[in-house]
Amino acid sequence: MFTSIYIITTPDIELINLSQLLHPQISVCCHLNIFKMSSMDTPSNTLQDSDLHDLGLSDDEPETATSVLNKFQTAWINEKLSPEILSYQGDYVECLMEQIKHMDNNVRKLDKRDLRSGLHALELSRIKYMLTDYLRVRLEKIEKYTYTILEAESSRSGDNLFLSEGEFQFAKDFFGNTQTALQTIALRHFPRPLASFDPAKMSVQPPMNSYVFVKAKKEVSGLIVPTHDPEEQDEELDLEENSQHILPYSSVAALVKDGTIMLI
C-alpha cells in the first residue's frame, strides 16, 4: 500500500526523480534507489552485490527502498502483535530515517499547487507514522515489562541485543525512576522485613501463551503445539506455505524471530 504512490508518478518521474530525492552522499544502506517500482529502473540504479557486502547487508537481492519498506512493514506488524519485545531493526530504522529526511526536503521544493506534492507528502507522513509507531510500541512494551526485558537483555551478548542503545538506557532509567518513586512513597514506610521489593516476584510478565494469528511464509513441518490438557500429548502440526493459523505465541516465538512466519 505504501508503494502505490510511486507507481502513480512514473510517467513524469523526471520531476522528482532519483537524483533529486536521493542525496549522493547518503551513507550506508540508504544509498538505495527509491523508485525501484518505476520504469526508471535500470541496472545502474541497483546496487552491486559487492557494494552491499561493504554495506553489511548480506542479502542476495539488492536492497531497494521499496524492499526495505516492505521488510520494515513486516517487522512493524510483528512488533505490534507479538506479546514480547522483538529484536530492534536498527538498520531499517536508520535507513528509513535518512530517506524520510531526504524526501522531506525534496517534497518541500516541489510546487505546492502540484497534485503530486500533496500525494508525496501524505505518503511520507504515512511512512513516518509507521516508523514512529514502531518505536512507540517498543517503548510501551519496555515500560510495561521493564524488569523482564532488562533481565533478558543482560543475558544476551554484544551482537545479539534486542534493544537499541537508546532503548536500553531508557529502560534502565525508567526502571530506576519507578523504583525510586515506589521507595519514597511506600516501601520506606513499611515495617522493615517487608520493605524489600523483589521485582522478579512482582513484575508483570508478557503473556507468552496468548493466542496470535499467524501466516506461514515458508512451509513449516513438525511444529509442536502444547495442549492444555496434561493427559493429552502435545500436538504436532505442519504449516503449509501461506496458510493462516491461530496458535499460542510461545509455540511460534522462535519462528517469528527468524522470519519463517509472520503475525497478522
Added chain:
Amino acid sequence: MFGVKAFELIRDLTLTGPEALPLYNSETVRQVLEEMRVLYERNQRDVNNSVNEDSSYLGTVHLRHAALERNKRCLLAYLVNRLQRIRDLRWDFGSVLPGDVAGSLCEQEVQWLQNYNRHLATYMRGLDGLDLTQEHCPPKSLCLEVRCLQDYGLFELEDGEQVLLKKDSIHLLPRSECLMLIRQGVLEHIPH
C-alpha cells in the same frame, strides 16, 4: 477487618474507569501504612511469645502476615497503576499536564513525571528529534478541517504563513501542526 483500606485504594482506581486519574488518596495510604505497622508490631510480640514454646499464637501470626502481604501488594499495585495512567496522560497532553489533572498527583509522582519526561526527551534526542508523541493514528489526509474553540491569536505555520485563530473560525490546517492544538483543546477536529 484487615486489608479493607488497601482494597479501597484499588476500588478507587476501578471506579474512575481505566483512563481517568483519581485524586491521590494520601489519607487512605497513610491508614494502610498505619495498619501494617500495627499488624507487624503485634506479630513481633506474638512471635517473641511463641519462642517460649507456646505455639498457640502461630495461626494468628500467619493470618496477620498474610494481611501484611496483601496490604503491600495492594498498595504497590495502586501506585504502579497510577504511574501507568500518569504516563498515558503525559502522552496525551504533552509534557505539561493540565491543571485539574496535575492536582491529583502527589509530590513524588510529580517528581517521577519530571524524571520520566527527561528520560523520554533523552531517548527522542537520540532519534534525530523524531517526536514519538505525535501522530497516534495513521494519517488519512494532509490537512484537517478544524474549528477554533477559543481566541488563540496568531499561529505561525512551519512554512512561515500566519493564521489568526479566532473563536468559532474554521480552518484547513496541515495535520502535523494542528494535532498538538487539538489535544490542548484550542482546536476541534470537524470529521466529515
